[in-house]
Amino acid sequence: MADSPRWSRIIVAGVLTGAVMVAFGKGGTEDDEPVRAKVVPSRLEIPSLGVKAPLMKLGVTDGEVELPPYEKPDVAGWVTGTAVPGDEGPAVILGHVDTKDAPAVFYKLKNMREGQVIKVARSDGRTAQYRVDSIEQVSKNDFPADKVYVEDGLRLITCGGRFDWDRNEYADNVIVYATLVKPADPGA
Template identity: 75%
Template sequence: MADSSRWTRIIVAGLVTGFVMVAVNKGVGRDETPARASVVPKRLDIPSLGIEAPLMKLGVTDGQIDLPPFDRPDTAGWLKESAVPGDPGSAVILGHVDTKTDPAVFYKLKQMRSGQVIKVVRSDGKVAQYRVDSIEQTSKERFPADKVYLEDGLRLITCGGTFDWDKHEYRDNVIVYATLVKART
C-alpha cells in the first residue's frame, strides 16, 4: 500500500509540473522585454489577517514545487514559473501554516472570506490589488491543478486539515482564489 501511495504522489507531482509549464508557456508573450521580465513580487499584504510578509522566489525541483524554508516562517514564496501578480495568468504564492513549534505566515489563511482584499507589492512599484472569490480546503490527493495553475487570478496555498503523523504532513491544502481588481502605481 505504501508503494502505491508513493507512485500516486509521483504521478500527481508530474501532473502539477506539467500544468505549471503549460501555464508558464501560455503567459509568455513575444514582446516581453528584459525589463518586464525582471519584475517580481516583493511583499504580500492581507489587511484583514494582519499579514505583511516578504516574498521570495520559489522554483520547481525534481518535479516538486519548492517551499519557503522552515527557518523563515514569516516569509511566503511566489512560484516564479507562475504569472507576476498584477499580470494576466495565474499567480501562485505559497506559505507554511506552521512549523514544529510556532504558527507560520499562512496560519490564519483559512479565516479569509469572500470580498476581502489582498495586495501584492511589486518590484516595479505597482501594487496589485485582488478581491477574494472563494476559499477551498481540498485533499492533497485531489489537488485542483487546472483551477490553480491555468485560470487567471491570485492563488494563495498552504497546508490544512488533519496532520498525518506517519507521513509528517497535513492531508489537505487550503487554497484562496482571488481576482485582480486593479494594479496601481
C-alpha cells in the first residue's frame, strides 16, 4: 500500500458507520464494555499464506484511519472503532501489500480462497477462528463501506490492482470477508 491519504479517507466513512452501529447496540451491553475495552487482538495467523503477524491498534487521527508504519511491513493493524475479533460485530484488520522496496504482510492476501482459515489471538488468551467466505477486489472509488463495517465478521483489507504512479497509490482494495466458526475460547 503506497502512502495513500485518499485510501484512508474512504476507510474513515466506514469506521464511522461501524462506530455508529456499535453505539446503537450492535456492539454489546453496557455491563461488558469495561471488560471489552481491555481486550485487544494481538496476533493474526493465516496458515495458508504463511502469515504470522503481530497486530497493533489503529485509530482515527485528524479524520483519517491510521495505517501500520511502513517501517514495520510485517505488522497488521486492527481498527479500534470495530469489534474485537471473536466478538459480535464487524472486525477490521488492515495491512500493507508492499513498501517501496519489498512485499509486506498482506502481499499474498489476493491469493486467499473460500474456506481457508484465519486465526486471531487476543490479549485475554483466547483465539478466534474464522473461515473465508469471499475475496473481492474493488475500486477505491466504490469501497463497500456498509458491507465492510456493518455486517458481522472479520474483514482483512489491503491495496491491490494497478499502481497509479501519478497518484502514488493503488487503484483498488483487496478485501477478504470471513465468518467466525470458532468463538474466542481459552486455549483455542
